[in-house]
Amino acid sequence: MTLLDHIWPTTATINSYGHLTINGCDVVALAHQYETPLYLLDAATISQHCRTYHEALQHGYCGTSSIHYASKALLNTAVAQFMAAEGLGLDVVSGGELYIALRAGVPAANMHLHGNVKTRAELEMALEAGVGRIVVDTLDELALLSQLTSHHSQPQAIMLRLAPGIDADTHAYIATGHEESKFGLPLAVFGEAVDHIRESPGLRLSGLHVHLGSQLFDDRPFVQAIELLLDRASWLRATFDITIDTISPGGGIGVAYTTEQAYNIHMWAQQVGRALEAGCAARGLPLPKLVIEPGRSIIARAGVALYSVVATKAAPQRPRYLHIDGGMADNIRPALYQAKYAALLANRAHENPVEQVHVAGRFCESGDVLLRDVALPYATSGDLLALASSGAYTLSMASNYNQVPRPALLLVESGTATLIQRRETYADLIIRDSALPVREKGLG
Numbered sequence: 001m002t003l004l005d006h007i008w009p010t011t012a013t014i015n016s017y018g019h020l021t022i023n024g025c026d027v028v029a030l031a032h033q034y035e036t037p038l039y040l041l042d043a044a045t046i047s048q049h050c051r052t053y054h055e056a057l058q059h060g061y062c063g064t065s066s067i068h069y070a071s072k073a074l075l076n077t078a079v080a081q082f083m084a085a086e087g088l089g090l091d092v093v094s095g096g097e098l099y100i101a102l103r104a105g106v107p108a109a110n111m112h113l114h115g116n117v118k119t120r121a122e123l124e125m126a127l128e129a130g131v132g133r134i135v136v137d138t139l140d141e142l143a144l145l146s147q148l149t150s151h152h153s154q155p156q157a158i159m160l161r162l163a164p165g166i167d168a169d170t171h172a173y174i175a176t177g178h179e180e181s182k183f184g185l186p187l188a189v190f191g192e193a194v195d196h197i198r199e200s201p202g203l204r205l206s207g208l209h210v211h212l213g214s215q216l217f218d219d220r221p222f223v224q225a226i227e228l229l230l231d232r233a234s235w236l237r238a239t240f241d242i243t244i245d246t247i248s249p250g251g252g253i254g255v256a257y258t259t260e261q262a263y264n265i266h267m268w269a270q271q272v273g274r275a276l277e278a279g280c281a282a283r284g285l286p287l288p289k290l291v292i293e294p295g296r297s298i299i300a301r302a303g304v305a306l307y308s309v310v311a312t313k314a315a316p317q318r319p320r321y322l323h324i325d326g327g328m329a330d331n332i333r334p335a336l337y338q339a340k341y342a343a344l345l346a347n348r349a350h351e352n353p354v355e356q357v358h359v360a361g362r363f364c365e366s367g368d369v370l371l372r373d374v375a376l377p378y379a380t381s382g383d384l385l386a387l388a389s390s391g392a393y394t395l396s397m398a399s400n401y402n403q404v405p406r407p408a409l410l411l412v413e414s415g416t417a418t419l420i421q422r423r424e425t426y427a428d429l430i431i432r433d434s435a436l437p438v439r440e441k442g443l444g
């Protein structure tokens with residue numbers, strides 16, 4: 001059995017048939033049983049990442065802390081339950097995510113509601129459910145929340161998400177901490193926001209928050225953000241005698257997709273923890289609770305996407321195309337962010353690469369090419385292609401473009417695969433439609 005490297009699930013091996021296995025399951029057998037495209041999630045990898053975060057925070061920070069999984073990375077009932085069982089809270093960003101998490105049995109108190117747009121209905125839903133904290137993004141949202149909570153006997157805990165004006169090195173579409181970002185309150189209106197909260201009996205300022213962006217590999221912007229938040233915390237205490245109890249530097253820890261080094265979570269927690277401890281000591285502040293919101297770094301590596309090669313296309317002097325039965329509708333990331341993935345042939349995983357190919361999705365867009373110039377054994381129709389690190393922001397961003405049903409999702413655990421989200425059917429595609437009343441033809 002051959003061990004695969006750090007972009008594949010921790011339990012990935014190659015068996016004596018040359019098949020990729022995940023957590024004791026032969027993925028070729030799973031593809032036959034459940035058809036492709038198919039997504040697998042390795043339970044052991046998710047658990048290991050959760051454990052690493054728990055330990056890293058315990059060692060890296062003297063104060064209390066909690067981990068809120070950013071459910072936008074991937075959410076359904078089983079995933080919500082899994083995270084709760086691992087001792088994680090949830091960061092939800094819409095009424096839909098909140099609904100799924102509540103229906104999965106996650107206590108509302110362990111959730112934070114995020115988003116630059118929260119509709120009145122979503123805020124009402126969150127207040128009624130009793131979400132732990134609402135992370136306020138705009139002055140308008142604050143005004144609405146103030147109004148909605150004015151008769152509450154218990155004030156709602158809120159955090160203010162600030163736009164810190166910190167540039168983090170990542171793709172422009174997933175950077176969020178820079179000054180022109182649509183997210184967060186500009187620092188210039190922080191005082192106004194605080195005044196508003198002080199005049200709102202239904203609101204309690206519990207904490208300060210930033211989220212700098214996603215797929216980050218540098219500690220420095222996080223440390224800079226902690227300093228900036230502590231300066232505001234110190235000002236709040238000196239000016240209004242308000243002591244905040246929570247600080248959050250958001251999520252965004254980067255993962256390896258191809259040749260990158262995975263971010264060392266212990267080192268990250270140590271840098272952030274140290275910055276908080278030293279920053280609080282220097283300002284005479286008590287240690288706040290540190291809340292972090294990882295999404296990708298919990299779930300990406302646990303996921304493997306399986307596709308069948310349906311056809312190939314050769315042209316002189318150019319790499320061959322492998323045409324697969326999925327693509328941008330189940331993984332928009334290559335088209336949207338030029339994201340790179342690594343792949344292997346899951347049914348011939350022991351074979352060495354012999355050529356560079358492009359892997360084309362099935363959707364009617366020239367931009368639907370999942371991989372370019374990837375080295376593989378000579379592949380033909382019927383081969384099974386596996387993409388690594390496919391757990392985050394793939395199915396959660398999936399669409400029904402071209403009216404292709406979305407793939408099934410299996411959780412694999414100790415040799416057993418459990419279907420946690422079935423494949424969509426053609427009937428699902430018209431479930432929301434209403435037919436027009438029958439019309440007489442040829443009249444008028």
Ligand code: LLP
Pocket residue numbers: 070072073091114174211213214215250251252253293294295296297333337392393
């Ligand atoms: N907290 C907040 C407030 C966020 O907006 C996000 C992600 C996270 C936490 C989690 O970030 P993570 O640890 O997963 O990097 N679709 C893009 C990523 C968008 C991230 C949006 N916000 C992608 O596929 O790269």
